Amino acid sequence: MPRLVEHGVAGRISRQDPTVWGPAAESEAAVRLGWTRLHETSRDLVEPLRELRAELAAEGIDRVVLCGMGGSSLAPEVVSGTAGAQLVVLDATHPDQIQRALDGDLAATVVVVSSKSGSTVETDSQRRAFEAAFTAAGIDPASRIVVVTDPGSPLQQAAQEAGYRAVFEADPNVGGRFSALTAFGLVPAALAGVDVEELLDEAAAVADVFAEDTEANPALVLGAALAGTSPLRDKIVISDAGSGLFHLGDWAEQLIAESTGKDQTGLLPVVADPGAPELAEPVASDVLPVLLTALTDEPEDGQPDESGGQSTEVTVAGALGGVFLLWEHAVAVAGQLLGINPFDQPDVESAKAAARGLLESTPTPEPPAFTDSGVEVRTSSGPAAGATSVAEAVQALLDELDGDRGYLAVMAYLDREGPASTLLAGVRPGLARRTGRPVTFGWGPRFLHSTGQYHKGGPCVGAFLQITGTPSAVVDVPGREFDFATLIAAQAGGDAGVLAELGRPVLRLHVTDQDALAWLAGVLTGPAA
Known part of the structure; x- marks a missing residue:
């Protein structure tokens, strides 16, 4: 905090000074500070x-x-x-x-x-x-x-x-x-x-505060908390304890992951419930809990707080327009502390290019290594290459996790509004309990524009579990030679291919129906480590 104040970082960001993030980022920052x-x-x-x-x-x-x-x-x-x-x-x-x-x-x-x-x-x-x-x-x-x-x-x-x-x-x-x-x-x-004018009013009410070069500036405080710890607590576990802000964690997830996950560094946002395994005492040394709360006073003495008694490190509250601006300033500050350009996304295009290649060439689908209870397993040369069951393949992937710094990413290319959302509801916390490590969950291709950047550009400490399925509907894309089923399959295949090329451990599981998905959910949340 003293260094941020001394160098006038808050005021310079508000004045749209593109030099805040160093010479390499200056040209990009010069055309990205209108926010x-x-x-x-x-x-x-x-x-x-x-x-x-x-x-x-x-x-x-x-x-x-x-x-x-x-x-x-x-x-x-x-x-x-x-x-x-x-x-x-x-x-x-x-x-x-x-x-x-x-x-x-x-x-x-x-x-x-x-x-x-x-x-x-x-x-x-x-x-x-x-x-x-x-x-x-x-x-x-x-x-x-x-x-x-x-x-x-x-x-x-x-x-x-x-x-x-x-x-x-x-x-x-x-x-x-x-x-x-x-x-x-x-x-x-x-x-x-x-009423979007009210949203702008909420942001205007706090904009001048975020421009102040003082240690009371909440944007500097949040930015320093996100990226100023030593050693770096780079798993940002975001939970909502009655903030009243609908799915704010999902928005913050993209802002953090895509802004910071590059050059083999970055902050991994993990959207979780207040009772998530990652927040149980003792909290891992690389985890920073961030609690989203309502804009009210602190709990009265003797009254439990919304977090269920956990030692929450950072609490964020405010009206939505102001909270948007708060997080944007804080992530820009975090980028300065990490020494990266928070405004580019150099690895997002790789999965898109791979998907386009698959759409254009339409190769023969890779055959599964084996099928177990309606789940097709594709391991290629990955960690589970010798497995003969889904349980073995999953355990082999989990064995790849670094017990001190690693994370697991579950990537579900499924209908997030259908039964899959219910059937997989317990998978993220179940795997976090099983591994003792932070676990992210993303719906594809939605997450490609969010944590997908971090997966490829951030620290090489992740393991990746991809789940795909067979759609019920057949929907053409007018004027194109592919339909939506082909498109989502190409996106999943392209994403997995890029991760594998980068040396990330990837396990691909394809479910043939809802019964297989329900069974798979049980396998994934199996015995704890």
Whole structure:
């Protein structure tokens, strides 16, 4: 803290000084600091959004579907959920999820297509599917599509040529994961009925505080807590104890992982419940617990706190707009302390490129090494190559974990809104108890725009468990030579391939039905270490 104050880090970030993160990051930082003033610069969006929502309501259009990935979907999900507004967030390529969104009341639906460039394969495929569905229903697709993108992007040009209902330009000087208060965060939420002006007011109320170079600055405190410990406590276990902020941990997960997980360093966010095994005493030396709480006073003397008595190291509370800005400043500070550029994501593209290659070449699927109780096991040359059962394969992967610094990532390329979410609910904490190490859980391809960067660019101490399945629905991608089942399979295969090439231990398990998934969940949460 004294060094951060001495070097004026808080004030320099607020003044948009690109030199804070060193010469190597300067060119990138120079065009990525617009987020520090969004509480002022995004005001021009408020009235046009009110007018568009009123127009849509007058036409009986009140179902809002958001097609977007990463920063384009996570913040709107938090904003809408916190306000109790209904927003269908489609940040998936699983055919069952796509079909569920298409089966909604199209007569009452407006689709928000959010992408900085428009080239994101998930979002482009979703847009194509909705255009075809509107046309089949006798609805003019252009009248039902609203675009959020960067000025001059290919998507902006295509939207104008197609005559879409509205096009909102986001600040091009803001990266995706810092875009909560740009058009990417505000447009979907406002159309769903959220008062986004209040969100900007909440951020404005604390912006000057975060610019102060004092040890009382909460953004400096949080940034120092995240990245200023020695030795570094680089597993940030985030739990929510009644904050009232819907899925804020998922948004913070992307912000932290994608901003810091590079150059073989970084902070791994682990989204967990307050009673998670990672938070049981004694907390591991590389774990930093962060508790999200409501904006209230501390518990009265003699009263237990929301954490169940655990020794919470960091407590974060505040109104949502202010909390967005708090975390953004804190992660920027953490990047300075770690000596990395928090605004690039050099390893995100690798999995995308691998997926594109698989879509273009459509190779013959790799045969499983063996099948056990409806679960196909693919081990290649990984740690479980000699296994003959799922239990053996899983144990072989877990044996790869570093008992002092390692983590396990569970990557489920399944329908996160279907039965899988219930069947796998106990897997993350179960594996954490079994291994005694932090465990992350991500739905694919959603996590590729979040922890996927950390998996490939962060410290090489992870083990990776991929779970895939056979979709029920068959949904084509209009104008493409692949359907959504092929797309999600290519994304899973590409991700696993890149991890394996980087020397990360990967185990791939493919379930053939729900019964096999339920059985697998039991195997994964087997005996504790």
